[in-house]
Amino acid sequence: MIPALSLRNLTKVYKNGVTALHGIDLEVAPGDFFALLGPNGAGKSTTIGIVSSLVNKTSGTVRVFGHDIDTGLAAAKACIGLVPQEFNFNIFEPVVEVVVNQAGYYGIPRRLAFERAERYLTQLGLWERRHDQARMLSGGMKRRLMIARALVHEPRLLILDEPTAGVDIEIRHSMWSFLSQINAAGTTIILTTHYLEEAERLCRNIAIIDHGRIIENTGMRQLLNRMNSHTLVLDLVNPLDAVPELPGFIASRVDDHILEVEVSRDVNINMLFTALSARGIEVGSLRNKTNRLEELFIRLVGNKEDAA
Amino acid sequence: MNGREQYVAFKAILVKEVLRFARIWIQTLLPPMVTTALYFVIFGRLIGSQVGDVNGFRYMEYIVPGLILMAVITNSYANVVSSFYSSKFQHNIEEMLVAPVPNYLILLGFIGGGLARGLAVGVAVTGVALFFTPIPLHNLWVACSVLVLTSVLFSLAGFINGVYAKSFDDISLIPTFVLTPLTYLGGVFYSVAMLPTFWQSVSLANPILYMVDAFRYGLLGVSDVSLATAYAAVVGFVAGLFGFALHLLNRGYGVRA
Numbered sequence: 287m288i289p290a291l292s293l294r295n296l297t298k299v300y301k302n303g304v305t306a307l308h309g310i311d312l313e314v315a316p317g318d319f320f321a322l323l324g325p326n327g328a329g330k331s332t333t334i335g336i337v338s339s340l341v342n343k344t345s346g347t348v349r350v351f352g353h354d355i356d357t358g359l360a361a362a363k364a365c366i367g368l369v370p371q372e373f374n375f376n377i378f379e380p381v382v383e384v385v386v387n388q389a390g391y392y393g394i395p396r397r398l399a400f401e402r403a404e405r406y407l408t409q410l411g412l413w414e415r416r417h418d419q420a421r422m423l424s425g426g427m428k429r430r431l432m433i434a435r436a437l438v439h440e441p442r443l444l445i446l447d448e449p450t451a452g453v454d455i456e457i458r459h460s461m462w463s464f465l466s467q468i469n470a471a472g473t474t475i476i477l478t479t480h481y482l483e484e485a486e487r488l489c490r491n492i493a494i495i496d497h498g499r500i501i502e503n504t505g506m507r508q509l510l511n512r513m514n515s516h517t518l519v520l521d522l523v524n525p526l527d528a529v530p531e532l533p534g535f536i537a538s539r540v541d542d543h544i545l546e547v548e549v550s551r552d553v554n555i556n557m558l559f560t561a562l563s564a565r566g567i568e569v570g571s572l573r574n575k576t577n578r579l580e581e582l583f584i585r586l587v588g589n590k591e592d593a594a
Numbered sequence: 595m596n597g598r599e600q601y602v603a604f605k606a607i608l609v610k611e612v613l614r615f616a617r618i619w620i621q622t623l624l625p626p627m628v629t630t631a632l633y634f635v636i637f638g639r640l641i642g643s644q645v646g647d648v649n650g651f652r653y654m655e656y657i658v659p660g661l662i663l664m665a666v667i668t669n670s671y672a673n674v675v676s677s678f679y680s681s682k683f684q685h686n687i688e689e690m691l692v693a694p695v696p697n698y699l700i701l702l703g704f705i706g707g708g709l710a711r712g713l714a715v716g717v718a719v720t721g722v723a724l725f726f727t728p729i730p731l732h733n734l735w736v737a738c739s740v741l742v743l744t745s746v747l748f749s750l751a752g753f754i755n756g757v758y759a760k761s762f763d764d765i766s767l768i769p770t771f772v773l774t775p776l777t778y779l780g781g782v783f784y785s786v787a788m789l790p791t792f793w794q795s796v797s798l799a800n801p802i803l804y805m806v807d808a809f810r811y812g813l814l815g816v817s818d819v820s821l822a823t824a825y826a827a828v829v830g831f832v833a834g835l836f837g838f839a840l841h842l843l844n845r846g847y848g849v850r851a
Contacts, residue, residue, distance in 0.1 A: 300851065332851075335851065338692045339691065339692065339850075340688055340691055340692065340850060340851070341850060341851045342846060342850050342851065359694075360595055360694035360696070361694070363692060363693060363694040364595075364694045366692065368692050370685075370688065372685060374684065374685035374686050374688050374689070375684075375686050375689065376680075376681075376684060376686045377684065378617075379610075383610075383613075387606055387609075387610050387689070388689055388693070389606075390602055390603060390605065390606020390607070390609075390610075391603050391606055391607070391689060391690050391693035391694075391695045392599075392603070392693050392694065392695075393595050393596075393598070393599025393600065393602045393603050393694075393695075394599075394602065395602055396602075396606075435689075439693075
């Protein structure tokens, strides 16, 4: 099967001498919902920039559905829809024109472009604002406008660079639902995000990039299964003066009413409650301290930095 | 992209460019009409009435071709330099760069926008001129071809300026310090034959002189320079600048990291 995206030994050295990518290899299967994560400055946007031909690569190969960007750039571009991190539309153009003009650049006739613009702007809740200048939209609406614009030529590969940055929780959830539908309909999606809950919820496979190198590339489930322990936060009914002895668990007291307990993956959580009950500690509620992927991400990236 | 898709892509860029300047017509189309009206009142009527005939024409008639062409030059240039630099500044040039539209069509789209504004202003200024003086038409083909070629040439020059510009200051430097002096010294308001021999020779190094004189020939039938030289100069510049602008775009100069 031809990969949706294949990167081989991809290197980028900027004119100022900074090496943003150190020969990375990456493959994304068709139909995948793929997370590309990494701290700021890790090389995510450079990678996306090269794939979408906004950044010139120094060396290596990039293939999009088998089309090499060195020999079949136009065919590769036709497969890609890009939602960049920064707003990059003409803020003085009416919303519908932003989408219709983009369709034109892909050779889509104006009438068909209007039909598609209506479909995607409606699905993303922007059709009522179609005659407004793009600058009049809220931040969340602008993000959705960029998604509609990226979809208007119905790309096989949709690349989303922080699509929900600065978007409120309700809109974010509706965008997740929309993107899941697009993916279920067959569009391959590559997502970069700082909301790791978003990646965990949407993506099936993941790569973590740091200092221009891929430090992890695996299935989301496999990665999460690697977690040896997680931390639970317990809200206590009665105040606690000191950290209780809980055999097999590492506990720490945050304040009178909050206890944090690190639980190993191979330990049954019922044992924790048995130990707590034996000491007369009543738990009102509990939650995970952090999102599981977030905890793993910090460990992976943190370890790399420690090693460096 | 097949031929049909390329045509659609070119049309999309051209329509976008035309709508851009048409939406802000108060800033783009009206000022050259007002400026030209002032030129006609001051230079044509007030001062011109004190000046005798030039090459057999009243001074007012003599300066009409130059004033039309001056408006075409400045507006073609301004349209493309401001549109391309704004696209770079707002990053919306990326909309075209990520699409499969070939670079030469992006260039032609911007040039088409500059040509459309140049011709629109040319027609508007001609309309203003007709309030002051009748305008003869000696050779329609020469007048139209020189108008179009000049507009294309300065659209290309504006594009190159836009590619190199790194700030809004950079897009006004060339018009202020190069374009305006060359235009004023390009025989818009006088015949080079009126200059001392030395300054006549210096003037012949000014490419705008050839365009103004060729256009003047199209309207009035008089010229200080050879028509063939004028065409050769303009066509040569157009070909050279087109090749250079396309080279910059292919390299991604100023638009790709």
